[in-house]
Amino acid sequence: xxxxxxxxxxxxxxxxxLIVEHLFMRFGGLIAVNDLSFKVGRGDITALIGPNGxxxxxxxxxxxxxxxPSEGRLILAHGRAPTPGEIAEVTxxxxxxxxxxxxxxxxxxxxxxxxVSGEAKVARTFQNIRLFTGMTVLExxxxxxxxxxxxxxxxxLKGLFGLPGWTKAQKAATAKxxxxxxxxxxxxxxxxxxGDLPYGAQRRLEIARAMCSEPILLCLDEPAAGLxxxxxxxxxxxxxxxxxxxxxxxxxxxxxxxxxxxxxxxVVVLDYGTKISDxxxxxxxxxxxxxxxxxxxxxxxxxxxxxxLQLDTNPTGAGA
Amino acid sequence: xxxxxxxxxxxAAANPVLGPAFKDALIxxxxxxxxxxxxxxxETVIIDGALGLAYRPSLLAIMVGIIFFGRLLLNLTLxxxxxxxxxxxxxxxxxxxxxxxxxxxxxxLLAFAVLFPAIAIFSLGGLNESRYxxxxxxxxxxxxxxGWGLNIVVGLAGLLDLGYVAFYAVGAYxxxxxxxxxxxxxxxxxLFGATFWANWAFWICLPMAGIFAGVWGMILGFPVLRLRGxxxxxxxxxxxxxxxxxxxxxxxxxxxGAGIASIPRATFFGIPFNAGxxxxxxxxxxxxxxxxxxxxxxxxxxxxxxxTAFVTVRLRRLPVGxxxxxxxxxxxxxxxxxxxxxxxxxxxxxTGAMFGGFAGCFFAVRAGxxxxxxxxxxxxxxxxxxxxxxxxxxxxxxxxxAAVMMGGMEMLRNLGFLKQVxxxxxxxxxxxxxxxxxxxxxxxxxxxxxLVSTRDPTIFLKERKAVSGDLVKEGHG
Numbered sequence: 192x193x194x195x196x197x198x199x200x201x202x203x204x205x206x207x208x209l210i211v212e213h214l215f216m217r218f219g220g221l222i223a224v225n226d227l228s229f230k231v232g233r234g235d236i237t238a239l240i241g242p243n244g245x246x247x248x249x250x251x252x253x254x255x256x257x258x259x260p261s262e263g264r265l266i267l268a269h270g271r272a273p274t275p276g277e278i279a280e281v282t283x284x285x286x287x288x289x290x291x292x293x294x295x296x297x298x299x300x301x302x303x304x305x306x307v308s309g310e311a312k313v314a315r316t317f318q319n320i321r322l323f324t325g326m327t328v329l330e331x332x333x334x335x336x337x338x339x340x341x342x343x344x345x346x347x348l349k350g351l352f353g354l355p356g357w358t359k360a361q362k363a364a365t366a367k368x369x370x371x372x373x374x375x376x377x378x379x380x381x382x383x384x385x386g387d388l389p390y391g392a393q394r395r396l397e398i399a400r401a402m403c404s405e406p407i408l409l410c411l412d413e414p415a416a417g418l419x420x421x422x423x424x425x426x427x428x429x430x431x432x433x434x435x436x437x438x439x440x441x442x443x444x445x446x447x448x449x450x451x452x453x454x455x456x457x458v459v460v461l462d463y464g465t466k467i468s469d470x471x472x473x474x475x476x477x478x479x480x481x482x483x484x485x486x487x488x489x490x491x492x493x494x495x496x497x498x499x500l501q502l503d504t505n506p507t508g509a510g511a
Numbered sequence: 512x513x514x515x516x517x518x519x520x521x522x523a524a525a526n527p528v529l530g531p532a533f534k535d536a537l538i539x540x541x542x543x544x545x546x547x548x549x550x551x552x553x554e555t556v557i558i559d560g561a562l563g564l565a566y567r568p569s570l571l572a573i574m575v576g577i578i579f580f581g582r583l584l585l586n587l588t589l590x591x592x593x594x595x596x597x598x599x600x601x602x603x604x605x606x607x608x609x610x611x612x613x614x615x616x617x618x619x620l621l622a623f624a625v626l627f628p629a630i631a632i633f634s635l636g637g638l639n640e641s642r643y644x645x646x647x648x649x650x651x652x653x654x655x656x657x658g659w660g661l662n663i664v665v666g667l668a669g670l671l672d673l674g675y676v677a678f679y680a681v682g683a684y685x686x687x688x689x690x691x692x693x694x695x696x697x698x699x700x701x702l703f704g705a706t707f708w709a710n711w712a713f714w715i716c717l718p719m720a721g722i723f724a725g726v727w728g729m730i731l732g733f734p735v736l737r738l739r740g741x742x743x744x745x746x747x748x749x750x751x752x753x754x755x756x757x758x759x760x761x762x763x764x765x766x767x768g769a770g771i772a773s774i775p776r777a778t779f780f781g782i783p784f785n786a787g788x789x790x791x792x793x794x795x796x797x798x799x800x801x802x803x804x805x806x807x808x809x810x811x812x813x814x815x816x817x818x819t820a821f822v823t824v825r826l827r828r829l830p831v832g833x834x835x836x837x838x839x840x841x842x843x844x845x846x847x848x849x850x851x852x853x854x855x856x857x858x859x860x861x862t863g864a865m866f867g868g869f870a871g872c873f874f875a876v877r878a879g880x881x882x883x884x885x886x887x888x889x890x891x892x893x894x895x896x897x898x899x900x901x902x903x904x905x906x907x908x909x910x911x912x913a914a915v916m917m918g919g920m921e922m923l924r925n926l927g928f929l930k931q932v933x934x935x936x937x938x939x940x941x942x943x944x945x946x947x948x949x950x951x952x953x954x955x956x957x958x959x960x961x962l963v964s965t966r967d968p969t970i971f972l973k974e975r976k977a978v979s980g981d982l983v984k985e986g987h988g
Contacts, residue, residue: 255847309849317847323840325983326833327968327976333830334837335848340830350829351822369972381972386982404848 203232206272208440214263216249223249225464236441238451241461247444255315256304267311270294309338314406316397318413324386331385332368335403371399391422411443415450427454532586540579547574628806638802649809655913656816658897660866666903668859669839669986671744674751678864680886681727682720682871687771687881689716709775713876724868725861732860758883770882777876819866828969835859839986902961
């Protein structure tokens with residue numbers, strides 16, 4: 192799955208959808224993300240893991256435009272992998288993006304959050320669920336299609352007079368919402384307020400809402416947090432289905448290793464804001480640095496192991 | 512006998528009521544005595560030019576007595592430990608009444624509003640006699656419209672705006688300044704005849720007043736986009752005051768505190784309401800009456816209010832309206848879904864301000880005179896109170912609240928009968944605000960989320976279910 196047959200490179204190197212380059216995020220004196228570089232493969236499920244406080248959510252907030260990175264470049268590629276020339280061009284001309292007919296390059300660090308979602312098509316969910324609790328489940332999914340519907344309603348003018356173009360667009364949007372309700376098993380609760388749903392259903396609704404904005408990259412911040420084992424299993428199925436049926440690439444932060452090891456093609460491990468491991472789940476699982484970060488060992492032991500494995504160089508692609 | 516014992520037994524077996532109730536009432540009575548003793552028991556009087564003390568033991572006794580017996584009564588009835596606690600947590604009486612009457616209540620209210628002048632005229636027996644009631648109707652409808660306009664900003668978008676009166680003022684001054692402008696009058700006099708501008712000014716200025724106010728809504732909206740909650744409230748309050756102070760101090764432009772008088776009156780689409788041969792009465796073959804204009808104004812404000820309601824209801828079902836409500840629920844989630852919160856907030860400010868501008872234009876044409884005195888913070892506070900009392904986001908609740916508040920305030924002016932109770936020295940109008948305050952506190956205790964606390968979903972798949980007010984957020988900015 193993770194290896195592209197063409198040239199033997201792992202997919203995240205051969206056809207990346209997101210390239211994070213030398214990302215720094217400083218809050219005053221605190222360096223939350225320290226020179227982080229990694230790639231997310233198109234069509235992959237990529238997991239970003241690490242101990243608490245490692246900077247995972249900060250990376251997410253940088254990618255989705257909620258934070259402006261202190262330094263670094265975040266390249267999102269629509270259609271196909273961008274050539275170095277294209278990336279250099281869009282960086283040089285100072286624009287937010289360079290969009291062609293079948294491909295586009297977006298520099299996410301230059302975009303405000305709503306454009307990251309609306310134009311670059313990166314959707315996200317939140318660690319602490321952020322639904323519109325006072326609106327119904329269906330309304331939540333309609334709000335997610337805001338930009339498309341706004342254009343269809345003629346920026347409210349056509350909609351105000353109920354012109355047929357708007358009615359049709361509204362029907363199509365409802366149909367899409369129904370499709371996602373069916374996908375996450377919430378069709379029966381469509382007309383209930385989102386705040387009335389049980390926790391697991393709220394998590395699924397948040398994913399459905401993000402998918403209604405038709406993203407090409409879906410960022411999930413701890414989607415399995417607070418789910419029971421059965422719900423975790425259903426989540427795995429749902430994420431696989433999203434990838435298989437919609438070709439959406441998925442980047443997720445997760446602590447639940449059963450989810451991470453089960454579904455991801457590619458795992459990036461953070462600790463103290465730096466990348467300590469990057470590769471297939473199998474490779475990462477056996478990486479002594481990861482084991483040290485998670486289980487904790489004496490500093491001496493870590494240094495010993497590092498010296499032994501000569502891991503002080505960048506371990507990118509160690510498992511490929 | 513056995514039956515009787517069986518009947519009396521359960522209360523005896525339950526908690527003893529009278530003793531603790533009496534004890535509690537006694538303690539509260541003593542506290543009241545301690546508090547009221549210095550406050551009510553003494554009165555400062557002037558005796559021979561010097562300040563002296565008088566004592567009012569009877570009044571003190573009456574007050575403490577009211578507290579003591581009131582507390583005792585409550586202890587024995589409402590607060591009695593034997594009283595079954597109300598397990599009812601579902602929709603309240605008003606909500607249920609709303610669902611039962613649901614489909615009928617809106618057409619009924621609308622029909623009443625349309626027929627109101629006729630009802631007033633027939634019940635009071637004449638055009639001139641009905642003037643007071645129809646004027647009251649106009650006042651209430653103006654506040655219904657203002658409430659609906661502010662409801663867009665506060666109720667839907669969740670942006671607490673304490674300076675709504677600014678847009679009301681912009682609308683009123685737009686009409687007052689344009690309609691009394693000599694150059695514009697001369698310009699149109701050259702084109703269409705001398706009386707053109709006086710006859711048509713209102714109808715031409717009405718949309719312009721809305722547009723100007725909407726633009727002002729955006730101008731004032733820009734600086735406050737990043738503010739939330741208390742800060743937003745304070746800054747919008749300041750904007751309301753700034754507009755009023757500018758109106759007072761920019762004497763060259765607005766004529767300052769003296770205001771602008773002799774503003775052209777409303778016409779029946781170009782036909783003036785006067786006794787002349789070209790007037791409304793002569794053309795329609797009616798005997799002239801100044802009431803024609805008042806009744807016409809009533810229908811103008813009714814139409815404007817209905818336009819506000821229609822647009823708001825339609826906008827709520829459009830993406831922009833849903834985005835407003837989503838913004839109230841969670842701004843960060845909105846941004847994660849690609850909603851530009853800046854334009855969404857500005858559109859809410861502008862739409863709300865536009866209706867405020869329409870209402871302001873109507874105010875100017877009805878009164879024929881505007882001055883900064885009409886646009887004080889009290890008006891903003893009153894409109895906000897109507898929105899909060901009605902239930903934020905609810906159309907019908909706001910309309911009922913406006914009728915109750917404005918109508919109630921007027922009714923309290925007419926408490927002459929209380930003089931028969933309390934004697935001729937009693938001035939009931941002094942107690943107007945006190946009674947009004949009590950009523951508001953009572954409603955907020957009884958229905959903390961306003962008269963209509965449920966939210967009506969904008970779209971549904973199978974069944975329209977009202978969303979409980981507990982889940983609906985109030986917005987944070």
